[in-house]
Amino acid sequence: MALVVQKYGGSSVQDADRIKKVAERIVRTHKEGNDVVVVCSAMGDTTDELLDLADQVSPAPPPRELDMLLTAGERMSNALVAMAIHSLGVQARSFTGSQAGMVTTSKHGDARIVQVNPQRLRDALDEGAIVLVAGFQGVSQDSKDVTTLGRGGSDTTAVALAAALEADVCEIYSDVDGIYTADPRIVPDAQRRETITYEEMLEMAACGAKILHLRAVEYARRYNVPLRVRSSYNDKPGSLVTGSIEEIPVEKAILTGVAHDRSEAKITVTDVPDTPGMAARIFRTVADAEINIDMVLQNVGRTSANRTDITFTLPRSDGPRAVAALSAAQPEIGFGEVLHDAEVGKVSLVGAGMRSHPGVTATFCEALSNAGINIETMNTSEIRISVLCRPDQVDTAVSALHAAFELGGAEQAVVHAGTGR
């Protein structure tokens, strides 16, 4: 008997009809002889509506109370799905994060999972029930207060349960058919990948692919939980995230796809004294303002004055605050100025295949050049090449790279497999 964990996102449970469809799928999985554990996000826009309600009564709600409020959303959706399963004749029981043994740190709004004690869930499964667990929440190990897990919280809940229960697979359901070689809305002949390694998925997620949260992928990688990304609207197999790039024979390695991100801004701190500790002080300044940095670029010192520029990207909405924090620290650190580029586009090619194919970088740059796109910054990892360009050039860049590396398939973006070079 296999144990399957399934996670359904907000749009999959957005109303009574979707909830009933989801319940049917869950019961089908159960009838195939599996133990089933389900994690649901809040219905549709519930979380945003609750945030709006909070905003109406208080400009700066205490984080503890915000967590108390927001967790109502997942509580409701999981109870409703349990009811729908019950009306199909199968026992189902929903649990809060706390009841499911999700122990977390105390940081409200951004708690991290510290431990999972799934005994109560095991008991329910042993009684033959389908188990539902409210995603995005846990209980603080210190205060016993309810916490929410921050971004990617529901995906992470599902993966953490899969790990703790030693599930055979963790299926993440949304309204997309799987992981594609590029966003099908930009590149109509993008193909669905059958399998992707954890490292490639990490890069894709870090580069803007919104289908899985970085955090959940990393958790899955660490505990070796196979992740299947599927649509709750059809029965297609989706994409399986499993295995390491180390396990792929070099000749078989391919390119996973092209990811893009339009949500960032770029900041360049100019003329930073090229001495030890300067970069640290710049990043500490930004960190103290509770801003998360994405990509960092520092090139060698340019001038005889031993100065260098440091560039980093960050969420667009954090741009002004980062500028303010750095400007305030300028007299003390002693850099030149803070250049703020409020909107940038980031385009990335990801794949284990590039390790064994030295021409990839050249092909990459040629494709962008031929498409008339200026590369503003570039940085790479073992399996990724990322560039920044103007946001309005992103679509063109994605299409150009996708075509240059022949990632497209003969059919429209619902075709199985394919190769890349």
Added chain:
Amino acid sequence: MALVVQKYGGSSVQDADRIKKVAERIVRTHKEGNDVVVVCSAMGDTTDELLDLADQVSPAPPPRELDMLLTAGERMSNALVAMAIHSLGVQARSFTGSQAGMVTTSKHGDARIVQVNPQRLRDALDEGAIVLVAGFQGVSQDSKDVTTLGRGGSDTTAVALAAALEADVCEIYSDVDGIYTADPRIVPDAQRRETITYEEMLEMAACGAKILHLRAVEYARRYNVPLRVRSSYNDKPGSLVTGSIEEIPVEKAILTGVAHDRSEAKITVTDVPDTPGMAARIFRTVADAEINIDMVLQNVGRTSANRTDITFTLPRSDGPRAVAALSAAQPEIGFGEVLHDAEVGKVSLVGAGMRSHPGVTATFCEALSNAGINIETMNTSEIRISVLCRPDQVDTAVSALHAAFELGGAEQAVVHAGTGR
């Protein structure tokens, strides 16, 4: 330093504006030097909306899951009020029933409070915080599942907390100014009672006065918790429920008021064999159908055949089920027939004063007769006279009794104090 418990009903917290007004009142109470514990119902129609959502996904939701769903409502309202208090500069922390130590029986949808362990609340109060507790909910002592408390659950939560914390008063807020000698919408010169004993309030609640639940009043009586019924829309002192009729000097006893109830139906089981055990079997039949009986009347056997009629009232919606259950049992019990009066009006005069005034019953009947109202049944307790009449005669009956006993005041129904005879 006094400890005040305040309960706010659904309409008092129905939207962001009302929530902010309630927060202001709470903070005012706190600034007067009191420890404050607040219990809020769900916002406005939330509970009904959740029930509707449940109905859409399942015709007969499992009670455990229904409790999981419904408790989201109180969770949200108390977190929002805590946020609003915080934005006024005062620390506030909300707790679920479970976190507040509300231990209950296991009966989902109708759990009873078994024990209250308020230590976590005490700690928060000692830190100077205002404490909020989600009403209408607790945690099962057996399964550790979340339970809801059934009718009057939020009032009962507030009273139970007041008892456990030895509060100086428990204030129940709604949109009415207090307890009146009659419904002011029927009797414009009805007066607000300054004080009422527990026993009189119990009778008023049992007879249809909707302002406090019977259950909460009984809990308050048992633990001697003073209850103050007030409006959340103004600063009037409302009515205080405290003390026993035993404590009132006989000459000072007055009549509390006239209550009415239009929500009931009446069933008469005719020609019941007048032998021991018959009544028990009839009521066991109705009880097994999970129907609550209100008022029971059995008069002496009328005929030489040693038969009698048994009449009882019950919630209107339960009428058909009771008829079905009794009809099914008729062959076995052997009564005549089941007469079902789908709509009745109940009018009651309540007050300790009637114990010392023998003419009350006569005046009562005369007043109704003069108003052209036929008394269909009558029964009494030490401090109550109740009759059944046609529903469309209820208003006339209430007005006639109110006038006959001179319960009205010189001013309109917002006047303080007054006397009755």
